[in-house]
Amino acid sequence: MELSPLKCEQPNGAGRKSSSAVMHHHGKEKIPIVHHVLTDQEAGLPKGLKQMNLGRAIKLLTDPHSQHLVERQINALDRIAKRYNNGYLMKDLVQVFKILNICADRIAENRAYAEPLCALLYICRMPFLKEKMSDEVTYQQIVVEALSQLGYLMRVPNSAVRTILTNSLSTIYSDPVTLTAEQLQGLKGVNRGYNRKMIELSDLSETLVKSLSLLAHNIPVKAKVLKLIKQLSNSPANCKQMLRSEAAYRICCDMTSRPDGSGLLLFESVEILWHLLENVSETTSTQLANRECVTVIKKKFRELMTSSSSNYQRQLRNDLLVITTLIARHPEAPIIETGFAKDLILFATFSEVKSHNPLVKNLRLSQCHEDFELKKLLINFLAVMSKDVSSQILYTEGKVMLSLFHFVKANSNHKVNSRGWTNAQFEELQLHAISTLTILVTTLADEYMACQGNIRLLLLLEWCVSEDDVYSGEGNSFHGSGSRGTKKAQLRYCLRLLRAAVFTTHPTLIQDLCDQGVLSQLLQILHGYPESNDVIDIEIQCDLLHILSALCENDIHRKELFGSHGVEVLVTYVRKYMKTGARSGLGHHRVMLATVDCISCCAVGCFVTEDFFLENEGIFLLLDLLETSPRSLYNLTLSCLLELTENHKTIPHMHTWRGKDGKATAGHLMALLWREEEKMLGVERGQTGTMSDIRQPLAGRLQRKQGSTSQPSTSPSSAIVDVSENLRSKIYSIFTRLGFSDLPGLSTEDYVTLAIIEKYLDMKLGEVWKEISEEIVMEGVKPIGTDEEALDTIQRATVERARGVAVLQRELLEAERQQNLIDEKDVYVELKAINRQFENEKIRWSDHVMRTSNYRHLCASKRHQLKSIESSRTKPHFNRKQVKASSSTEFHDTMPKRLQTTTFQGRHVAIEVARQRVAEDVV
Numbered sequence: 070m071e072l073s074p075l076k077c078e079q080p081n082g083a084g085r086k087s088s089s090a091v092m093h094h095h096g097k098e099k100i101p102i103v104h105h106v107l108t109d110q111e112a113g114l115p116k117g118l119k120q121m122n123l124g125r126a127i128k129l130l131t132d133p134h135s136q137h138l139v140e141r142q143i144n145a146l147d148r149i150a151k152r153y154n155n156g157y158l159m160k161d162l163v164q165v166f167k168i169l170n171i172c173a174d175r176i177a178e179n180r181a182y183a184e185p186l187c188a189l190l191y192i193c194r195m196p197f198l199k200e201k202m203s204d205e206v207t208y209q210q211i212v213v214e215a216l217s218q219l220g221y222l223m224r225v226p227n228s229a230v231r232t233i234l235t236n237s238l239s240t241i242y243s244d245p246v247t248l249t250a251e252q253l254q255g256l257k258g259v260n261r262g263y264n265r266k267m268i269e270l271s272d273l274s275e276t277l278v279k280s281l282s283l284l285a286h287n288i289p290v291k292a293k294v295l296k297l298i299k300q301l302s303n304s305p306a307n308c309k310q311m312l313r314s315e316a317a318y319r320i321c322c323d324m325t326s327r328p329d330g331s332g333l334l335l336f337e338s339v340e341i342l343w344h345l346l347e348n349v350s351e352t353t354s355t356q357l358a359n360r361e362c363v364t365v366i367k368k369k370f371r372e373l374m375t376s377s378s379s380n381y382q383r384q385l386r387n388d389l390l391v392i393t394t395l396i397a398r399h400p401e402a403p404i405i406e407t408g409f410a411k412d413l414i415l416f417a418t419f420s421e422v423k424s425h426n427p428l429v430k431n432l433r434l435s436q437c438h439e440d441f442e443l444k445k446l447l448i449n450f451l452a453v454m455s456k457d458v459s460s461q462i463l464y465t466e467g468k469v470m471l472s473l474f475h476f477v478k479a480n481s482n483h484k485v486n487s488r489g490w491t492n493a494q495f496e497e498l499q500l501h502a503i504s505t506l507t508i509l510v511t512t513l514a515d516e517y518m519a520c521q522g523n524i525r526l527l528l529l530l531e532w533c534v535s536e537d538d539v540y541s542g543e544g545n546s547f548h549g550s551g552s553r554g555t556k557k558a559q560l561r562y563c564l565r566l567l568r569a570a571v572f573t574t575h576p577t578l579i580q581d582l583c584d585q586g587v588l589s590q591l592l593q594i595l596h597g598y599p600e601s602n603d604v605i606d607i608e609i610q611c612d613l614l615h616i617l618s619a620l621c622e623n624d625i626h627r628k629e630l631f632g633s634h635g636v637e638v639l640v641t642y643v644r645k646y647m648k649t650g651a652r653s654g655l656g657h658h659r660v661m662l663a664t665v666d667c668i669s670c671c672a673v674g675c676f677v678t679e680d681f682f683l684e685n686e687g688i689f690l691l692l693d694l695l696e697t698s699p700r701s702l703y704n705l706t707l708s709c710l711l712e713l714t715e716n717h718k719t720i721p722h723m724h725t726w727r728g729k730d731g732k733a734t735a736g737h738l739m740a741l742l743w744r745e746e747e748k749m750l751g752v753e754r755g756q757t758g759t760m761s762d763i764r765q766p767l768a769g770r771l772q773r774k775q776g777s778t779s780q781p782s783t784s785p786s787s788a789i790v791d792v793s794e795n796l797r798s799k800i801y802s803i804f805t806r807l808g809f810s811d812l813p814g815l816s817t818e819d820y821v822t823l824a825i826i827e828k829y830l831d832m833k834l835g836e837v838w839k840e841i842s843e844e845i846v847m848e849g850v851k852p853i854g855t856d857e858e859a860l861d862t863i864q865r866a867t868v869e870r871a872r873g874v875a876v877l878q879r880e881l882l883e884a885e886r887q888q889n890l891i892d893e894k895d896v897y898v899e900l901k902a903i904n905r906q907f908e909n910e911k912i913r914w915s916d917h918v919m920r921t922s923n924y925r926h927l928c929a930s931k932r933h934q935l936k937s938i939e940s941s942r943t944k945p946h947f948n949r950k951q952v953k954a955s956s957s958t959e960f961h962d963t964m965p966k967r968l969q970t971t972t973f974q975g976r977h978v979a980i981e982v983a984r985q986r987v988a989e990d991v992v
Contacts, residue, residue, distance in 0.1 A: 124164065126145045143182070146172065147188070157193070158199075159259075162215045165189070169218070169222065170222075173186060177226070183229060186225075187230055190230065194236065197212060198258055209267070213267050217272050219234060220280070223276065228289075231290045232293060239293075239297050242268060244261070268301070268307070275310045275316075288334070291334065292337065298311070299337055299344065302340075305348040309349055317345050318356045318357065322361055324365055325368060335385065346392065354396055357396045358399040359403070363396065364407055366396075367409040384439055386439075386443065387443055397450065397453050413447065414469060417447035417467075421471070448473070448498070452509075464509065470509060474525055476495070477526065479538065514573050517578065523582050526563060526566060530564075532559075541554045542556060542557070542559070548562065561612075568612050568615055571620060588620060591616060592617070607656035611663045615663055618663075618669075622670040625674065628675035631678060635671055636678050640685045640687060640690065643690045646661045658701060658702070662701070669709040673712045679716050683716075689726055696733070707803070723735040736819065739826075740815070741819075742800060744818075744822055750771075753765075753768075757818070757821065757882055759821060760825065760874055763872050767836060772788070772791060777839075779847045817882065824881070828870055828873075838864065934971055
């Protein structure tokens, strides 16, 4: 700020000039002037823009006495634009936008207001200025309303105003102008994130969509508005606002209103629809799933399909096809009714199936990227439309299956194949076509057979596993991931298609496959397949096993064809899993589930395969698997074992089996599984496994919580559902084969569990009858006397059986307790005998000490020794002394005369060192 000139007087004696130096002008003395240039900060004034009284400007514009002063009003508006050329203060936005609305309303009367309005709108591209950091929160609602007002200004019927407004809004959203510190003058502008948030909170997006109807005859402005809407549609919040004004429907129907030569309107409209489908897919599809929108898209697509000459047009064509595919997912989309589906089927098949339709008469697809993408999008559309049942007739008439089977053939390493696609392109199209055939074969099985699909598929399968033709896959596409340099992708999708064909249960198709020798071919692939942890390899093995299961299930002749070679392959897979089961991941568990399922479908039910399975220790392997596998394998493994027990040769194998510790038996394993199952179900049991609730002996936590409810006759009750949802019914059925008595290797806990298992069927029947009784009461039905008596009798009998089981369990536990007491007494007897030996040894040591220290005791020991010797001899029938005195017979003494020992000993005498040292110490 430049202050007014100030007059300065010099102090006396300081800087005073001589009189001769004074200049005269017209006889007057000239006074020197000093100019001081000071900034606002140095002058102590506050920072920021000069305050301007916008209220006076508003009064000038609205006062009826000044309405005719147009030039003055325009000058005032120019001063406002000049004053706020760096942006509007957030606190002034209310008055600023009041002025803008007044100007917008005056333009219809006087076009002179257009230029100042454009100047004021041009400033809006600048960031809003804040004096304090809290202004963003304080004036948030004001900013939101201001942005909404900017959208409402699209009502002004002036191209320049609309152009400036559109450019300013685009700048606000995408890249606000950055101001220097000198321009800001101590203020701070809001950032782009704040602008975008405020736009999302306002209804600007919705207003811009509605304003498109005002721009039907103004193509340049309409193109700018569409471009702005495209920028705003990157935000999901803005997309939701647009869809409230039916943006998808408006923009789609407006694509053919007045076409421009450059195609810019169509391009921008397609981009907006793409963003809407990406951010709010369901609502957008609903707005586009009508005859008007589909007809517009059909018309534009046909034009671009038949007349695309540039890469830009081809891209636009592909974008329209993507939008069509997304619309086709909606169940009410009239794709077929409008004839669009028939055209797309024609475009998808014309290069493989000859057609005389004029649409494709001169149409050719090149190797360029956009045409290649078009081919993939058309195949994808076929897969999406197959969900509509009414499309099957169109697929049959258009020979879709024949067109797709064109790609089901062996690849080559040549750069360009017979159809003009490169090797990499043909591989992608081949995998995509096989994936689509996997979807179509479930509904078009007859067409599949008419195209000799089985022969084509088995030939491709043979090429996939052959080593003669060295083929290096590109692995570029999604379908070919993980198979670069190999044929894994082709083998993977070939097996997927074969699995889908088999699962159709089409009798002619399956019989034709078996006649072609598919069983031996699949077994050969499965037998020689290398062990791997790769996801693709795991999937291939699982598909092979599933296909074999589906082919052999419920058909004894095919099980015989499966034969010993197939059983040997399955046993090999089980042994392989048993070796690496602890270290394997989820993929190997999938393979093992498929293997057990294949055993149940291919080996069980045929005496030849069952006997060979038993000879290869199949029962032992299944029981080992049941002992070591995770819970996910229990159900299928038990089902397979239960089916095998129908063969009487299986029972000895189960009785012979021993667990990994050499002690566990089949009975013990089944009892253990029963306890684990009841623990998971939350069945009430005591600490020792005894029955706690005799009225609900089998009910789990969920069954008790649900209770009995009135259900229709077609719905099973919770007691019936419980039979199929857990393993207890299978375990009970296996015990009925093994028997409930004379089972080896069972502990008391197992016998306690076995007491419940033995009465499982009776208690389950009691549960069902209890539910029937409770349901009758809920429905208010009173049974007749005999029926009521029968129900009471059944319930009492069920309770008595449960009570009998509880008593038996207590007896078993008491018998175990008594046996434990007897065993404990035997242990104590053994301990006592051991202690008696220690006491005897102590007595002998004391006697030894007495004999060596007391002479009298030594003499007594000697007499005792002689007495013992004499008493141990046999007694003669005559008196030795009398015979000796009366005759000359001489008797010799057997005892040495000078024997000094007083104990009995053998040839060797053991002297304990410790005692010898004690004796030495005593001496």
